[in-house]
Amino acid sequence: MDNGTTVRADALSWRNRMGERLRAIRRDQNLTLAEVAERSGISIGTLSKVERGLSSLGYDRFSQLAECLGLDIGELFSEGARMQPGLVKAAREGQFVPHATENYDLEMLFPEVFGKTMVPVLATLTATRSRNLDRYIAHEGQEYVYVLQGEVRILFKWRDPLDLSEGDSAYFDSGRPHLYLPRGADDARILVVCAGPDRAADLFQKR
Numbered sequence: 001m002d003n004g005t006t007v008r009a010d011a012l013s014w015r016n017r018m019g020e021r022l023r024a025i026r027r028d029q030n031l032t033l034a035e036v037a038e039r040s041g042i043s044i045g046t047l048s049k050v051e052r053g054l055s056s057l058g059y060d061r062f063s064q065l066a067e068c069l070g071l072d073i074g075e076l077f078s079e080g081a082r083m084q085p086g087l088v089k090a091a092r093e094g095q096f097v098p099h100a101t102e103n104y105d106l107e108m109l110f111p112e113v114f115g116k117t118m119v120p121v122l123a124t125l126t127a128t129r130s131r132n133l134d135r136y137i138a139h140e141g142q143e144y145v146y147v148l149q150g151e152v153r154i155l156f157k158w159r160d161p162l163d164l165s166e167g168d169s170a171y172f173d174s175g176r177p178h179l180y181l182p183r184g185a186d187d188a189r190i191l192v193v194c195a196g197p198d199r200a201a202d203l204f205q206k207r
Helices: 003-028 031-039 044-051 060-067
Strands: 096-100 105-108 119-123 142-149 151-154 160-165 169-173 178-182 188-195
Touching: 003 044, 003 060, 031 044, 119 142, 119 178, 142 151, 160 169, 178 188
Parallel strands: none
Antiparallel strands: 096 105, 105 119, 119 188, 142 169, 142 188, 151 160, 151 178
């Protein structure tokens, strides 16, 4: 089983656990689905499907949900604690929370550390996957991407695309709407690090 397939399979299991976690958080705050829907702008039907593990949200809606519940977005993915002075953490191979979005298979690193000023994510860009090319993402802050494997094209609004090969990297203003794509017939793997205010709330938010 290739890595992208593994992440998608694991994401189904994590989706169920995330739904259970969301339901527990909502009940701990004595909120009904209707109240969360009104606060977040996400429909009751969608929230119900997420809680039952039947659907997953994109990062834009996760950020809305975290904001309305008064949480760091990492708290929707994992138990953990806020960043403390002197903290040192290591993530061994395979230690991540998988999250499948419309265009990417993501491996969320250190979701258990809340209040990070940087958000590191490994992403698999599958060559054979259908994509929504309107799904540009934009957020405050700055972004670094390093190509671990394959060929990558970054589409930007209002400027020419940027092509990167294995070992190449790029740094840009995350406020410019952008979209990562594999270039060619093979899958690509990238490390993305976003930095700036409220990274955990804004990462992969559509604009």
